[in-house]
Amino acid sequence: MNEKTMDKLIREFPGNITEAIKIAGEARLREPQSEIRNVVVCGMGGSGIGGKIVSQWVYNDLEVPFTLVNDYVLPAFVNENTLLIASSYSGNTEETLSAVEDGLSKGAHIVAVCSGGKLQAMAEEKSFDVIVVPGGNPPRASLAFSLVQLVSILEKLELVTIRYSAQLEKSVELLLANESKIKEEAIEIADFLFEKMPIIYSTSLFEGVAIRTRQQLNENAKTLCWHHVIPEMNHNELVGWSGGDKRFASLFLINSDIYERNAFRLSVSKKVMEEKGAGTMVVYSKGESRVEEAIYFIHLVDWVSFYLSEKNKVDPIAIPVIDYLKGELE
Ligand code: PA5
Incomplete structure (x- = not known):
């Protein structure tokens, strides 16, 4: 963990959005093998809240159901038609890792967002997509990165029609x-x-x-x-x-x-x-x-x-x- 103070981290929020948009622009995602019929975001605390906020941004746009999981186990409907986005800043949060294991066993199309840790290692070993964001800060001070990556994944997989990244640029x-x-x-x-x-x-x-x-x-x-x-x-x-x-x-x-x-x-x-x-x-x-x-x-x-x-x-x-x-x- 670095020595940044919280006021400095908060001041960095607008700049983090800009940096996160650049990272999102460079990320290459695999084509899902099956049609995506539902979206599930799993994550806890400072990494899970981005999913809730994004679910409300896309409320009138995304045409498939969007479910949040802040726990170990995924719902029964998850299958190969599920896009599972796993968000864990450290990449080591056990509930999120467990949900990803569950998603793998059910054949979900998985994209992880983390700064490293076991989640990145799991993505490399099991060959699912991972977007790596800059690490070293408290997870809650890195919300810009999860928000931007979540909307950009939905944009890249053409699940939404509105360009949320343009609205994020205006927010800055x-x-x-x-x-x-x-x-x-x-x-x-x-x-x-x-x-x-x-x-x-x-x-x-x-x-x-x-x-x-x-x-x-x-x-x-x-x-x-x-x-x-x-x-x-x-x-x-x-x-x-x-x-x-x-x-x-x-x-x-x-x-x-x-x-x-x-x-x-x-x-x-x-x-x-x-x-x-x-x-x-x-x-x-x-x-x-x-x-x-x-x-x-x-x-x-x-x-x-x-x-x-x-x-x-x-x-x-x-x-x-x-x-x-x-x-x-x-
Ligand atoms: O803000 C925090 O530090 C916590 O709420 C964490 O986000 C939470 O414990 C989950 O950890 P991570 O974000 O590393 O998955």
Whole structure:
């Protein structure tokens, strides 16, 4: 692991997208032997979340089912018509390696994304494709690489029609043009969340962003966090606010083209929470596509998690609990 600080790693996010697009452009993939009728992405934590975010970008475009697996075993439908994308930054995460073994035994067409490790060795030995990304950083600080490789695999195998890599290039411009504003907003959000348990709400097609936010607050700021989506939270969780619990702070991360009825649901939900004395904050994204809006939020919440780690006086890089757990499992 290198000695980069988390703020430096976050600052590198736009540049990482550009570098990842270049790597994707140079990657050569094998032609699948059978028609692809479903896509499965397996990966854990900072390497798995890219799959969730990409599944929401291609929601209105990809015409075959897209399933995420954050576990050891693949679903029963996996067969030679499955494109299995295995994402593990280290290449050594046991759940992901197990899912790949399962995919191999079921004849899936496999493409791995990793920085090396056992996954790269397995790809070379079993002759499936592997895209190797630069290593040495915490996996969660390398999200740009998994996001870009995942969409580019779908583009190269002609499973999608929209050019997501072009939207990612535009996202880089958006981030660079708004860098200081993003940091100012992140400081305000970190102030709002400080000493509270953050509850993140988004619309359902931005749930990947809400989960990423939770993960970054867990791992960088070392705080518990919860997330839910609109409209589903209106049918259960909103009732949970009835008791007026002041330990929580609700952060709404809202895309600019929110469906009208969901915007109305948001305003009523916010009112219910405020009437019970809870703090609420609504943040709107920027950008002209779902990709740009998600990338804007990802960068914003990365900075929030960094500023909150400073306020919490914790090291945003070290994750001794995960290291301990992985050690115990060896
Ligand atoms: O952010 C982290 O460090 C973790 O969430 C890891 O991503 C997770 O443990 C999986 O490891 P890897 O990304 O190496 O597959």
